Amino acid sequence: MSRTGYGDDLPAQGADGNEIVATHVRSWDRGQQIEQAEHLQRLADEKRRVREHRGLDRLARAARSSQAFLRIVAERGGNVGSASARLSRLLDAVGAADLEEVLVEVLERDTIHVGAVRQVLDRHRSERCLPPPVSIPVTRGRHAELVVTPHSLSTYDVLKKDSAS
Incomplete structure (x- = not known):
């Protein structure tokens, strides 16, 4: 006889709206977690996909030319994930304005790879007598995706003139 008399030996189901997303043997043990490897893998894949899109959105907001750059990388069979991650690190190191300026130049010259972006950035900084860029992560969590233009x-010169009067 079952514990409650209501068909306790039937499988339990997990649903998302009207769609059944999981079926497993019902467990009456407290605190037991039932997981299926393929469900965990799908969750990990979905989280990775969301993280990649968030990075692409951040790049697109900060440096509009990054979209054209990454599209060409994809068309030429390059690794878009690696390129976007490297561009994101450069964005953190040099800022949106400098990255956009360099991306425009790289696109005009049709030298579409992150190494060219890095080389042009270094040349521009050297021409301005600036040191090489260094990326230091300042924030973590929800503020890490902020773009400051x-x-x-x-x-500020106006403020200085007003105070001197």
Whole structure:
């Protein structure tokens, strides 16, 4: 006889709306977690896909030319995931304005690879007597995806003139 008399030996099902997403033998043990390897793998794949899109969105907001750059990388059979990750690190190191400027130049020259982006960035920084970029992660968590677009510092000159009067 079953524990409750209501067909306890029937399989349990997990559903998402009207779609059954899991079926397993019912367990009456407390605290037992029932997992299926293929469900965990699908979850891991979905999380990876979301993370990649978030990075691409961040790049697109910060440097509009990154979309054209990555599209060409894909068309030429390159690794878009690796290229976007490397561009994201450069974005962190040099900022949106510098990355956009360099991406435009690289696209015009049709030298579509991250090594060319890095080389042009280094040349631009050297011409301005700036040190090589260093990426230091400052934030973690929900603020890590923020994009800060720099503005002209000349607006502060007005404040200086007003205080000198």
